[in-house]
Amino acid sequence: MGKTMSEKIFERKVNHAVQPGDLVIAPIDCAMGQDGTTPLAIKSFLDMNAQSVFDHHKIFFVIDHNAPSPMESVSRLHDEMRSFAQKFGISLFDVGQGVCHELMVAKGLVVPGDLVVGADSHTCTYGALGAFATGIGSTELAVAMISGKLWFKVPETIRINLHGTLQEGVFAKDVILFIASQLKADGANYKAIEFHGPVIDRLEMDERFTISNMAVEMGAKAGLMVPDDKTFSWVKKRSKRDFESVFPDPNARYCEVVDLDCSFLTPQVALPHRVDTVKSVEELDEIPIQEAFIGTCTNGRIRDLEVATRILSGRKVHPHVRLIVAPASREIFLHALQMGWVEEIVQAGGVFVTPGCGPCVGTHQGIPGDGWNVISTANRNFKGRMGNASAFIYLASPATVAASAIEGKITDPRKYLR
């Protein structure tokens, strides 16, 4: 019987055959921690009396969740990360360099076939490169930093085939929101997902990351895609590492195969407070908004800012709306500056904040007021997610968010893209 991508990656790491359900202790290719989770990992590291890290070239810290620091207690935690990184020679991406998941892929730190862990649930983003990448907690990050290994249960895999052609105005975000509505928030719990089909083949890497990023919103341990020429050109431009890609066997055994036709898809919106409660934008009643946010590890990339600019250019953000934009990295911000997008968005009334997580995590840079409706390109709309439990968060593509910012209500972006 053939093997899935996840099974083959684990087999290569442990040098023996594996089956779904097997518990293995596998060496990791790299480990990542951000400023929300790394301070606790450092504490665990010290509590375990560890003296050294397994390989400082394979550990990366990113200060993105609370960057720049909004309060002194956070500044202290950031300094703990900096001292620890300096002591052990670990690379640290400091304030303003960007969101951890963008940096890991854009700096060429992850290559196809890798086994990567990160103390952040959206580590699954790197699956779009054909790597097995999964989120872990702080204590496990500490163990991974010490030993370079971690235990894993080899997961079963759900294969999702995405058929058809996306209409104008429909994007990767709409596809993954639609998938979430079909699988539900726990539909892939403990499992891996493989995304296949012509829709994926046609997407650029920027957009593929959007899809793999949200695999965890269905509970998935990883969200993989088969590497192709686009993957190879992305990686070769960014990484000097040799790599050996992993492909699923044609007769691989999947626990479930889901076929979805995306040709009929229209812009999708996830309603508060559930990622899997999704409607087409045209099905919604009039929903006024007070805040719009474009950014995050889901949708803060070049193509996202480009489409937002297309819509906002020469128009004005509605007077009742605060539009906040956080590019996912410094390089993306610079690109947007060079292209003139920043000027156009700011002229329209948008506000740029530091490249990083922005208001997504609910600690700073745009905490909504009581009863506000927010439309966001992020991946989560849980109650209280953005820092106010009485706010309502809607999730959508950058195009839908930009169109909604102009009209002051949730708006179908297609009329602005014709």
Place this chain on the structure above:
Amino acid sequence: MHIRGKVMKYGDNIDTDVIIPARYLTSSDPLELAKHCMEDLDPTFTQRVTQETVLVAGKNFGCGSSREHAPLAIKGAGVQAVIATSFARIFYRNAINVGLPILECEEASQALEEGEEVEIDLNQGVIRSLTTGRLFQAQAFPPFLQEVIREGGLMNLVKKRVS
């Protein structure tokens, strides 16, 4: 290992953002985190929780972020164990790693009601309602994880193996 406690019951998809909002992640002290546990979902939680509370919830408990502060906050609040139909993957691992007992049992999670007294045999995975007398069998942990749990978390296990 036996646990006894009184049920506090919640629904499906209790996410880590409501278990402990990100604005409180500046501390990793379980008692400090416990002051804000569940506050965005149920502001009465911190007043009602005791050192003899067993949380019972539906499916996908702990979905969302990887923050280990979530099981720490629950443990710090005094909760003795969490029984749910299912746990989100990262929460499941984090709970084991910080030594918060968790049990997957759909029957118990559906049948147990707010305020019921329960007794849990963690080694056997048996949940008994002292109120109704009903018995429930939870999913057994694989032996490797039983070892982690016996040692009181991953950190203790690593310390023991290293020393």
